[in-house]
Amino acid sequence: MNEIKIGLIGFGTIGAGVVKLLDKNGSLLEEKLGTRLFLKKIADLDISTDRGVEVEPGVLTTNVDEVLCDPEIAIVIELIGGYEPARSFVLKAIANGKHIVTANKALLAVHGEEIYAAAEKKGVEVLFEAAVGGGIPVLSSIRGNLAGNNFSTVLGILNGTCNYILTRMTQEGADFAEVLKNAQQLGYAEADPTFDVEGIDTAHKLCLLLSLCFGTRVDLKEVSTEGISSIAAVDINFARDFGYKIKLLAIGKRDGERIEARVHPTMIPVNYPLADVNGVFNGIRLSGDFVGPVMFYGRGAGMEPTASAVIGDVADIARNLVAGISRRSAPLGFGDDKVKNLTIKPMGEITSKYYIRFNAFDRPGVLAKISGALGDNNISIESMMQTARSTNCTVPIVIMTHEAREMDIRKALSVIDTFDVIKEKSNVIRIEDNLE
Amino acid sequence: MNEIKIGLIGFGTIGAGVVKLLDKNGSLLEEKLGTRLFLKKIADLDISTDRGVEVEPGVLTTNVDEVLCDPEIAIVIELIGGYEPARSFVLKAIANGKHIVTANKALLAVHGEEIYAAAEKKGVEVLFEAAVGGGIPVLSSIRGNLAGNNFSTVLGILNGTCNYILTRMTQEGADFAEVLKNAQQLGYAEADPTFDVEGIDTAHKLCLLLSLCFGTRVDLKEVSTEGISSIAAVDINFARDFGYKIKLLAIGKRDGERIEARVHPTMIPVNYPLADVNGVFNGIRLSGDFVGPVMFYGRGAGMEPTASAVIGDVADIARNLVAGISRRSAPLGFGDDKVKNLTIKPMGEITSKYYIRFNAFDRPGVLAKISGALGDNNISIESMMQTARSTNCTVPIVIMTHEAREMDIRKALSVIDTFDVIKEKSNVIRIEDNLE
Known part of the structure; x- marks a missing residue:
């Protein structure tokens, strides 16, 4: 031929x-x-x-x-x-x-x-x-040389626009809106950035990764998807204080005959290789029962x-x-x-560690009320950080939890966010720091 | 079937x-x-x-x-x-x-x-x-999905024993001999560690990478190979001060119809993803004309x-x-x-930045003599560090050069190492910090 x-x-x-x-x-x-x-x-x-x-x-x-x-x-x-x-x-x-x-x-x-x-x-x-x-030759590797593995986890930084924005927010301490605007001027973000910054593009890619890793059909509508527009500069700073970076992660996990499939901003330890995937680069980390953890890194677009x-x-x-x-x-x-039809685990059933930033008025007893509501919902606190009083009489109170159930977190927040000592909706970021 | x-x-x-x-x-x-x-x-x-x-x-x-x-x-x-x-x-x-x-x-x-x-x-x-x-599915990716690329560079951390030793030296400030002994007790190094620590195993692997990347036969005997046994704790500390980590790198570069093929301890910037390949993990970074840089990371043995x-x-x-x-x-x-027979560029002809640690007696005019000899051989100094006088009247003087030719470095050192102000052979480590 x-x-x-x-x-x-x-x-x-x-x-x-x-x-x-x-x-x-x-x-x-x-x-x-x-x-x-x-x-x-x-x-x-x-x-x-x-x-x-x-x-x-x-x-x-x-x-x-x-x-x-x-x-x-x-x-x-x-x-x-x-x-x-x-x-x-x-x-x-x-x-x-x-x-x-x-x-x-x-x-x-x-x-x-x-x-x-x-x-x-x-x-x-x-x-x-x-x-x-x-x-990045990740799909061909999953289909190809890694074929002998049962995969347990796939984590991916899959959207260059989001990663560019988060990287600049991390490096410059700037806020989302400001960096987005500049990214649009530079051509790193679309005029209508929804598809990228709200995690939809990442969710599409996660579907494909899950299908190849687990041999299953995945219904995009069942992938829990959150974007990065709610991340504030203050969250990135707190993350740094606790030894984490915030990345928009696609997360897939196998749990028997069910899988987790979710896209959301995630705190990962600064010493994880994925934490060093900066700017428009992409990184994918797979975990197979024989190969162990294996990571791929390269230009995710262009x-x-x-x-x-x-x-x-x-x-x-x-x-x-x-x-x-x-x-x-x-x-x-x-x-x-x-090809199977593995069920996607409802988001309420997943477990994770959580970062929660409460925006509270600086009054006596605030912490007792918050921690009481968390305790009532089986959420135990790993560490807590409260910074100096701000000028408008509110303080950010940051709590890092131990492993907790998503539905318990949601229940606790639905209570806490109605407290009169709470000024506005609390900000929740999941933490992924328990990788083998 | x-x-x-x-x-x-x-x-x-x-x-x-x-x-x-x-x-x-x-x-x-x-x-x-x-x-x-x-x-x-x-x-x-x-x-x-x-x-x-x-x-x-x-x-x-x-x-x-x-x-x-x-x-x-x-x-x-x-x-x-x-x-x-x-x-x-x-x-x-x-x-x-x-x-x-x-x-x-x-x-x-x-x-x-x-x-x-x-x-x-x-x-x-x-x-x-x-x-x-x-x-790590690197060879199948080179043969496979990356086939459309002309590769310019391949860099690899390919020997778990060496990387384990260097990682512990970096983390603990310990000396080579001490860590090696402990690694042998733990089963991370062989009783006769020559094959690993002198870079021979890495050179074998480099030959295979070069053959696949460049479609060429490679004669192992022509691969310049240095191990890690000459690396001292003090070199690792200086590297840190200059923003580098020391890794045993396999380096392959295409230069027209010739290739560079060398294995030696190398300083790489701490913010390079390869610098985070620690312990027994391996990492390989390829650079192709279309894919750009792409890195693979995972367990290199076991x-x-x-x-x-x-x-x-x-x-x-x-x-x-x-x-x-x-x-x-x-x-x-x-x-x-x-399959071609690309020539391997003689080591003397390669260019690199260099870290040179001189072990000099602390006498007036030492620096002038050293820098004079470097200048005579077309080597220009990028930065210099001299630490406090040690108890035995010698001081380590560290010079980082701009890009220089290996043969010029060797010529300069053959002169400098005979100076009566120099106590013992200087220690040279090449620097790789100019990656696209």
């Missing part, structure tokens, strides 16, 4: 990265694969904007069917993003017997089951390394790292085609008929 | 880990692979010692040919270690058409070329993830992590066999006929 023909749909930043990579490293890939990867067609509604990369005449088209229906094209790269028309295009490509490489976490988190079933029926591969952690992951998947499929086979493994690494 | 039969040669700690993994996670692997992995035979000279794992009667044999010549066995796992008889056994297994999975870095670093050629001829796979970084890597390779081959093919890619990820 001299050449494998590829089609690309969606010619944005990452698409341009793919063109650039094939242009620059095409010969290297040929030395590795024993065949040439040839990008035959690129479909996009806009084929006139200059993407800064050279494309041969005739490659660009506004007619997506020139990719999806070209019998010569063996692999379709989907980089449109979003649900539709990406879903329809991917399903049509599969129906036409094409292998799929995609960076579209939203699509797979929501429509993965339908797409994987269609791919099984046609015996084609669906690979999506670029959907989680940019260029034109070139994402193109690296996309082409890595294309190369994987190309090796199959060169060897004369079509499909080598199912999308989740488990046989399609082996 | 209901079952794939495996043979194991060398029933030591890792072999026992393999048995344990197949026993515990065999069903999980079957769900993933669509076939059962069946360990049919284990050959070892000693089949009576209890390894703490259960083996069916008839599985153990002292006759290695019951593994190498059994036509039912498709995959042979080699865990004997060392050069011979491992080499002969592996070649015989290949000649009999068996795929090879090995953890033997020494064997591949020295006899890789012969083994890869034999495997090419027979069309079988040779995989060796367990040879570098224990359970029964269970290494078994994870071995079985990951077995699973990879099993997926081929289930799909009906024998060989999917060549051992180095490059076509066998594409």
Whole structure:
């Protein structure tokens, strides 16, 4: 096989990265694969904007069917993003017997089951390394060399925008709104940042990680998701005082036939390797029963790292085609008929240590009332910090709890937050410091 | 295919880990692979010692040919270690058409070329993830999802014994000999620790990383190798004062058609993720032209992590066999006929920043003589530190240089170390702080 023909749909930043990579490293890939990867067609509604990369005449088209229906094209790269028309295009490509490489976490988190079933029926591969952690080869490692492990935990810093904001808040002591505004000016955050800062993007990625680690379908709607907009500079300072950093973590844990699936700001000890994942970098820490803890770190987004992951998947499929086979493994690494429906543990049932910042008026007996309500709900206090009286007569009282049940915390706060000595809603951040 | 039969040669700690993994996670692997992995035979000279794992009667044999010549066995796992008889056994297994999975870095670093050629001829796979970084899936990622990258740099903390010793020296301010002795008592260092502490094991692993990253043969004898036995507590303290940690690093760099290949104690900034790879953990940092920097971290040795890597390779081959093919890619990820012979840059030609600790008598004009000799050899000083006079009238003078050529450093020291104001040989540690 001299050449494998590829089609690309969606010619944005990452698409341009793919063109650039094939242009620059095409010969290297040929030395590795024993065949040439040839990008035959690129479909996009806009084929006139200059993407800064050279494309041969005739490659660009506004007619997506020139990719999806070209019998010569063996692999379709989907980089449109979003649900539709990406879903329809991917399903049509599969129906036409094409292998799929995609960076579209939203699509797979929501429509993965339908797409994987269609791919099984046609015996084609669906690979999506670029959907989680940019260029970091974490999904291929879970499907691949780590396959012998039963995973117990997956923790991930998966959104560069959030991590950039939290890193700058940590380094500069600045507040969320201020850093967000600056990040938007610098292009590190979207004009509407909801998708990133409210944890939705991270939740999409967590769904994919959980599916691969545990061989299960995950319903995005059941993933408990909190973003970083409620984190204040004062929380970051208290975290530092207690030896923690605050990161937006995707957390997946196996607990028998149930899993925990949650995304929220989390305090992790400063000496954890994940605490050093700063700025736009991503980090993923897995824990397997044989490999133990293993961490991956790298650029979680951007034109070139994402193109690296996309082409890595294309190369994987190309090796199959060169060897004369079509499909080598199912999308989740488990046989399609082996994928389970593990239940997601309700958030109220999880246990964690907690940081709680109470905003109390500085009156006698405050602490007794708070600690009494915590005690009534089986929450025991590990340490407490109260700083000097502020000018407006309120003081932040910070309590770190021992391991407690989420529903007990919620119950206690529903009581405490109605106390007349409490000025405003308390701020809760979960702590993850008990990793093997 | 209901079952794939495996043979194991060398029933030591890792072999026992393999048995344990197949026993515990065999069903999980079957769900993933669509076939059962069946360990049919284990050959070892000693089949009576209890390894703490259960083996069916008839599985153990002292006759290695019951593994190498059994036509039912498709995959042979080699865990004997060392050069011979491992080499002969592996070649015989290949000649009999068996795929090879090995953890033997020494064997591949020295006899890789012969083994890869034999495997090419027979069309079988040779995989060796367990040879570098224990359970960390770094080699499979280089061959796999990172395949689209031209790598510029690979840095690795690859020897748990050295990293354990350096970590304890750093944490306790203790001297090398003292920590080594304790590490030997605890089983973290061998009775004869030369292989580990002099960097030889790390050099073997570097050879494999270089071969995969750059698609080249590497002659172990040309890898410049220094161990950690010359590191003193005082060097670690100075490093801390300058914002560095000392690690034994394997360093590979591409420079056109030449590569740098060296193993030596290295100062890295404390805020580099590699600086947080402590104790028996390993870390590998790659830099690719598209993925950018990417780091892997995990347990670099031990029964269970290494078994994870071995079985990951077995699973990879099993997926081929289930799909009906024998060989999917060549051992180095490059076509066998594409593997190059890149030249290793002579050590004298490398450039680096340097830490030099001079042991000088505390007399007037010492500094002028030293700095004069450095200047004469084109070495410019970035910073200098001289501590209080010690009781025996010598003072350590520490100089950090700007980027300099190794041969210039050596020339300067050959002059300086003969000065009558110098009490003993100066101590040189290279600095790596210019990573993108």
